[in-house]
Amino acid sequence: xxxxxxxxxxxxxxxxxxxxxxxxxxxxxxxxxxxxxxxxxxxxxxxxxxxxxxxxxxxxxxxxxxxxxxxxxxxx
Numbered sequence: 336x337x338x339x340x341x342x343x344x345x346x347x348x349x350x351x352x353x354x355x356x357x358x359x360x361x362x363x364x365x366x367x368x369x370x371x372x373x374x375x376x377x378x379x380x381x382x383x384x385x386x387x388x389x390x391x392x393x394x395x396x397x398x399x400x401x402x403x404x405x406x407x408x409x410x411x
Contacts, residue, residue: 365406 350360357372388394403410 350358353359353370355373357370359368359370361367362369386398390399400410402408
């Protein structure tokens with residue numbers, strides 16, 4: 336199923352349903368592809384994350400810096 340939605344400026348965006356789990360669509364933040372999961376898709380992700388640390392932990396620094404470079408954000 337393909338869903339079309341008209342956003343503020345008259346642009347038409349297309350979202351594609353991914354099985355029973357969610358929608359594949361463009362992000363309103365950076366226009367990159369993203370997946371929005373439906374609530375019933377709680378088994379789509381593993382029970383435990385591969386990486387689970389506080390953002391203040393120095394182990395997160397490389398992850399945060401890479402995300403900032405990708406999004407063109409400044410670390411403060």
